[in-house]
Amino acid sequence: MNKIWVILKREYKTRVAKRSFLLMTILVPLLIFGFYAAIIAVALSGGNEKQNIAVIDEASLFDGKIENKDNFTFTFINEASVDKFRDEYRKQGFTSLLYIPKFDLNNPKDINIYSETQIGPVTKSRIEKIVNNAIENKRMIAANIDPAKLNNIKSDITIENPVGKGKDIKKGSADVSSAVGYAAGILIYITMFIYGMMVMRGVMEEKINRIAEVIVSSVKPFQLMVGKIIGIGAVGLTQFVIWIIIVFILQFLIPIIFPSLAHSMAAAQANTPQAQQSGALTAISQGLKYLNFGLIIFCFIFYFIGGYLIYASLFAAVGCSVSEDQQEAQQLTLPITMPIVLAFVIMTKAAAEPESGIAVFGSLFPLTSPIVMMARIPYGIGSTVPWWQLGLSMVFLIMGFLFTAWLAGKIYRTGILMYGKKASWKEMWKWAFKS
Amino acid sequence: MSMLEVRNLRKYFATQKAVDDVSFTLEKGSIFGLLGPNGAGKTTLIRMITGIFYPDQGEIFFDGKTFDPKNDVVNIGYMPEERGLYKKMKIGDQAVYLAQLKGLTHEKAIEKVKEWFIKFEMQSWWNKKIEDLSKGMGQKLQFVTTVLHDPKLIILDEPFSGLDPVNSNLIKDEIYNLAQKGSTIIFSTHRMEQVEEICDHIILVNKGKKILDGSVNGVKQQFKENLFNIQLNQSVSASSSDIFDVISRRNNGLVVKIRNGYQANDVLKYFIDQHAGILSFNEILPSLNEIFIKLVEGTSLSRQFQKVTV
Numbered sequence: 001m002n003k004i005w006v007i008l009k010r011e012y013k014t015r016v017a018k019r020s021f022l023l024m025t026i027l028v029p030l031l032i033f034g035f036y037a038a039i040i041a042v043a044l045s046g047g048n049e050k051q052n053i054a055v056i057d058e059a060s061l062f063d064g065k066i067e068n069k070d071n072f073t074f075t076f077i078n079e080a081s082v083d084k085f086r087d088e089y090r091k092q093g094f095t096s097l098l099y100i101p102k103f104d105l106n107n108p109k110d111i112n113i114y115s116e117t118q119i120g121p122v123t124k125s126r127i128e129k130i131v132n133n134a135i136e137n138k139r140m141i142a143a144n145i146d147p148a149k150l151n152n153i154k155s156d157i158t159i160e161n162p163v164g165k166g167k168d169i170k171k172g173s174a175d176v177s178s179a180v181g182y183a184a185g186i187l188i189y190i191t192m193f194i195y196g197m198m199v200m201r202g203v204m205e206e207k208i209n210r211i212a213e214v215i216v217s218s219v220k221p222f223q224l225m226v227g228k229i230i231g232i233g234a235v236g237l238t239q240f241v242i243w244i245i246i247v248f249i250l251q252f253l254i255p256i257i258f259p260s261l262a263h264s265m266a267a268a269q270a271n272t273p274q275a276q277q278s279g280a281l282t283a284i285s286q287g288l289k290y291l292n293f294g295l296i297i298f299c300f301i302f303y304f305i306g307g308y309l310i311y312a313s314l315f316a317a318v319g320c321s322v323s324e325d326q327q328e329a330q331q332l333t334l335p336i337t338m339p340i341v342l343a344f345v346i347m348t349k350a351a352a353e354p355e356s357g358i359a360v361f362g363s364l365f366p367l368t369s370p371i372v373m374m375a376r377i378p379y380g381i382g383s384t385v386p387w388w389q390l391g392l393s394m395v396f397l398i399m400g401f402l403f404t405a406w407l408a409g410k411i412y413r414t415g416i417l418m419y420g421k422k423a424s425w426k427e428m429w430k431w432a433f434k435s
Numbered sequence: 436m437s438m439l440e441v442r443n444l445r446k447y448f449a450t451q452k453a454v455d456d457v458s459f460t461l462e463k464g465s466i467f468g469l470l471g472p473n474g475a476g477k478t479t480l481i482r483m484i485t486g487i488f489y490p491d492q493g494e495i496f497f498d499g500k501t502f503d504p505k506n507d508v509v510n511i512g513y514m515p516e517e518r519g520l521y522k523k524m525k526i527g528d529q530a531v532y533l534a535q536l537k538g539l540t541h542e543k544a545i546e547k548v549k550e551w552f553i554k555f556e557m558q559s560w561w562n563k564k565i566e567d568l569s570k571g572m573g574q575k576l577q578f579v580t581t582v583l584h585d586p587k588l589i590i591l592d593e594p595f596s597g598l599d600p601v602n603s604n605l606i607k608d609e610i611y612n613l614a615q616k617g618s619t620i621i622f623s624t625h626r627m628e629q630v631e632e633i634c635d636h637i638i639l640v641n642k643g644k645k646i647l648d649g650s651v652n653g654v655k656q657q658f659k660e661n662l663f664n665i666q667l668n669q670s671v672s673a674s675s676s677d678i679f680d681v682i683s684r685r686n687n688g689l690v691v692k693i694r695n696g697y698q699a700n701d702v703l704k705y706f707i708d709q710h711a712g713i714l715s716f717n718e719i720l721p722s723l724n725e726i727f728i729k730l731v732e733g734t735s736l737s738r739q740f741q742k743v744t745v
Contacts, residue, residue, distance in 0.1 A: 006535045014524060210519030214580075217485045217513040218536040417487070430449075 011231025203319030307370025320415035343368035366400025468634035512586035527561035668712035
């Protein structure tokens with residue numbers, strides 16, 4: 001036990017002290033944050049440019065008035081003809097020229113906007129909306145419908161989804177649950193790959209550097225394997241903790257950097273009438289409230305550890321069976337990466353349909369459960385995921401780990417001292433079950 | 436009292452009888468040569484003694500008691516032939532780590548490593564990495580990591596490969612030193628001149644079986660062919676006689692083989708009777724190299740794979 005601790009400490013220290021670890025841990029979240037910050041910044045600042053638009057309305061579509069909104073200013077030109085004014089609007093200080101010829105109300109066409117440079121998609125869709133509204137109004141009047149009345153008749157609701165029984169009713173959001181489940185599943189998928197591969201490379205390093213035999217003469221191969229797997233797993237957990245802290249800090253930074261975003265978020269949270277335009281945000285914050293984050297984080301860590309331990313032992317078994325060649329490793333990892341990819345595929349379905357048969361199976365089978373179960377859990381434990389399924393899945397996961405660790409230990413014991421050639425699957429089978 | 440006793444040790448693999456009924460005894464403080472051609476089963480034998488493999492059959496007694504790998508490995512220092520160290524790790528940390536795996540506490544390990552680094556003039560290496568070392572320097576470090584926990588039994592597999600004569604001597608002296616202090620040393624190699632120089636006791640294994648066991652001198656006596664070298668002060672036209680056969684002649688020297696039933700003195704008497712001035716007369720003992728080749732030759736050079744039925 002003491003020796004496993006010594007090995008574990010070395011594996012942990014050498015990796016955490018590496019520059020690449022620092023880069024991964026601190027730079028990656030900052031990069032992702034920076035990326036999103038850039039997207040948000042662009043989205044918020046979009047269409048801030050002043051649009052001074054000249055309108056020649058030969059069809060009298062607007063009856064001489066368009067509401068100037070935000071940065072859009074419309075000026076009607078009555079006396080000039082289009083052909084002539086097309087050469088002049090720039091000089092008079094307009095950014096573009098909207099030309100509406102006389103048209104048949106049932107078949108409007110040839111409505112153009114002239115500009116020197118291509119107009120942006122936001123501007124274009126804004127103007128299209130204005131013109132469409134005007135045409136609709138005209139048509140309604142032609143059909144003897146009062147536009148004000150129609151507005152009253154129109155309905156725009158969102159369906160809410162209270163989940164649970166009796167007093168425990170909470171409002172959920174399928175979209176949010178699905179998104180959180182998807183994100184958690186992908187995170188486990190990626191980390192299992194990264195850290196599983198790290199274990200495999202570590203084992204290969206020991207074998208290729210020929211240090212394995214030196215160490216195995218002091219400790220049992222199984223101790224070496226377990227120490228390595230736990231040490232690298234601890235590196236992964238450290239990385240998570242740092243990421244969570246960074247995300248936590250950034251949460252406070254976002255409102256400072258983007259005050260307008262913070263404003264609409266706050267409005268959404270307060271659910272005030274002004275927030276009606278940010279209805280989506282309301283739904284998200286409501287959906288997030290529905291989630292039991294404590295339980296989700298606990299399950300996430302449990303499934304990360306369990307899934308990591310299962311796959312890390314398999315990756316260790318592959319690492320010790322390879323002789324020198326990176327390519328050999330790639331061939332041998334294929335049977336291990338396949339269940340992970342399969343789990344990913346099931347997960348995409350489970351995030352959308354958490355109660356389907358394949359999702360239930362995937363969340364119980366230990367090779368796929370870490371990824372698939374994480375996609376189902378945000379839908380609610382005790383409701384969508386019955387407690388017995390969660391319990392059974394966790395028991396299977398632990399049993400699965402004990403089995404793969406035992407199997408990998410046997411392969412490892414023989415493989416780590418074999419030099420010169422790659423082991424075939426047949427030989428590895430023999431090491432595991434015949435010796 | 437014996438440090439290590441091996442009785443009827445046997446280890447079969449799927450296609451090889453790697454070690455087949457080998458027994459030997461090692462005295463405390465002795466330097467023991469384990470010889471054999473490539474693939475004779477030396478490494479398998481050593482791996483059983485170091486607790487890496489379990490024997491299929493047979494017993495190992497370590498320091499008078501049945502060998503218990505879990506507790507006894509701390510008293511063994513093993514430098515395998517396939518050896519290496521972590522390339523990216525600092526040398527000092529690495530030595531301390533390996534010492535800790537042998538059961539030393541962190542503080543004790545640091546103390547020991549410092550002591551040995553001073554002895555081998557390696558103090559400036561502490562913060563360097565293995566990839567900065569030459570092969571010979573790496574070898575020296577490997578030796579230090581093998582012995583720094585004061586093991587009672589030290590097993591060295593080809594310890595001098597890649598070392599220059601100066602560093603070879605440094606390590607050779609250290610081996611003598613350790614033996615003097617009571618450590619027992621097993622020395623596995625196929626470099627016979629080193630064995631002759633260092634070892635007290637040798638065994639030779641071939642194809643998994645022990646084919647020779649004894650002290651270096653005893654083995655030589657066992658394989659001597661009654662050859663003598665005579666240097667005379669004049670050329671003699673002596674040819675084979677009743678007493679001896681002339682094997683070769685060169686200037687005033689002769690190599691003779693004494694016939695059965697005669698002694699060295701009979702040869703001397705013969706030449707004295709011939710009134711030849713004898714400058715030197717000495718027995719030619721076979722080198723271990725010759726014995727090795729003689730014993731191993733004739734068996735097929737590489738081991739054939741065979742079906743093993745247990």
